[in-house]
Amino acid sequence: MPGKPLDPSFVARRVAQELFPGAVVALGPGLPWGLPSALRNGSGVWLVSDSGFLGFQGPGTEAADGECQTVVMLSGGAYTGVVDIGGILRGGHTDIAVLQPAQVSANGDFVHWTTAATQGLFAPGPAVDMAYGASKVVAVIPHQNADGSSTILGQCSLPVDGAGQVDMIISDAAVINVSQDGLELVEIAPGWTVDEVVAMTDAQLSISSVKEMGFEVPALEMPNKVYPSALEALKDVPEGSIINVDGFAGPGGMAHYLMVGLRDLGVKGLQLISNTAGVARVSGFGAPNIIDHSILVENNQVAKATASYPVSPSASRPSAFEEAYNRGETELEVVPQGTLAERLRCGGAGVAAFYTPTGAGTLLGEGKEARSIGGKEYILETGLRADFCIIRGYKADTLGNVVYKGTSRNFNPVMATTAKITVVEVDEIVEPGELGPEEIVTPGLFVDRIVVRPPEFSAYL
């Protein structure tokens, strides 16, 4: 007699073993929602619901999705909307997506909700975004349907919602890895034999070493993000890095302390993406010794700038960058401000390219694909991504949630989404929960490192 199918709570506990500290984990509808309750402490990872919860645990008092699951927002959790969730899922920010497909095939195709119950109507919901966006996709399924047919097939028998996207299957009887070589049975649930699992799987399983499934839930703690100094937070910036530098034009919302840190590190060949290439000093905003991109240019660290305001407003007072450019020492890519913002947003939200009307028919459109859509001319612009990002917040909590002050918000939130490593400089670091979930502008999952702006720098500007 074959083994007994695992209770969904045990399947969820096995899924928990795939998590790691700080992981961003998206949950599709159905069985994946066992995970929030399985975690002893949900604060070590970022659970993401497509309805707009970031950082929660279950069960709780708030309805989390249409399936009547309940959750509780953790201290340091944030609410967001559908379009930002889409960016989190698609833009390389999601480490693990947990889905419940109706079928999974040997090459990782899956069918989401097309079942007998829907009579042929399919409902991709957020599952397709999760599958195409997450670094790892775990399918959580009953091994067999109620009629005894296998949910794991050589080929899906219905139109697929994702092609080759599933990396791992955790069923109520087994754990199966999915790769280009097909399916490999790696674990079986207690009480089952390998032969029994093979017999009820309608796909070829390769078998080399099979363990018994364990259900210990790992203790996960959020990695520390608070760094003692700008130098410590930036010491691994390699030569030639692409760096997002926040700020608008004047000193407001600019990460001066981190900028000085970059200068003191002396790392060369930097490619800056920023609204200006350093005009605050020549514009005379604030103090005469004002810090801007010029300190990096003068230290011969800048190889290129991508900017919308690369030059000084006064021809008689050129900026350090202009002088370097005129000497042939730097490259320059000029981008209109809205296009710069949109290219960053697309880079961070997993949009490869977009058609914008801005600059069509001008020098800015030269060499770019032009296209007429609905009788209007557009040009194709691509998403921008960076290696590092230095931004200026007002307050951050230790999880990396950030709020800004006034117009210093400017490029900060969008830049935070586009870099491999985002470093934020704030006036004050507070405990999780001190920034309200409706108030957080940059959710902590985008922020990797936090430093406090020292008192010798100007007060909030």
Place this chain on the structure above:
Amino acid sequence: MTSVPEKPTANGKIFPTAQAALEGVFDGASVLVAGWSASDEPEKLLRGLGEIGVGNLTLVCQGAWAQKPGKFGIGDLIATGQVKKMVSPLPFHPEYGGPVKDRWKSGELELEVVPQGVLAERLRAGGAGIGGVFLPTGARTRFAEGKELRPFDGKEHVLEFALKADFALLRAKTADTLGNMVYEGTGRNWNPIMAMAATVTVAEVDQVVEPGGLNPELVITQAIFIDRLVSAI
């Protein structure tokens, strides 16, 4: 001196009834409806649409899931037969079915089923003046059928075009009289992008405060996107 005609139906952006706030919705209009799996829907505005009885509507929304008894939701509007097409990532819950499934089965309702993030991005593009976007979502599936494909960084992407509508029906917690709005919890959902993607936006709100009553750092939907307000109560 120019004389400004009085608006009989509204006090600035504030309209006395849902029907008044929906003035101008025409036969065949496209309507965005915020809300999430039967939660946080603009119930009063949906009822208003039902009362006006205007037909051949195209609804763009999350889906029509089972409503709580006594409530009027997207499914109830669909049951009236006023909707000819629905664009949605989760049209109905399989165990509920309801009017969407019935009318779709009988051929009275056309469905365009799209991944949620793709719909959100199409609306965002519509609202932000972007003509189209290349997304990785749904490559090599039915969601890419008939669409332009292009590789970026070695990965296939699908061209999706911007989506705009004639009207948007929104639901917020608090608005000021100018139309600045804040939401509560996951009630934010589709509202901020739908607010940008329609010609006329109508928001149903729990309370209206004077300008200055909302913290400018916390406003999620800016007044420039909101045309009409109506009280939910």
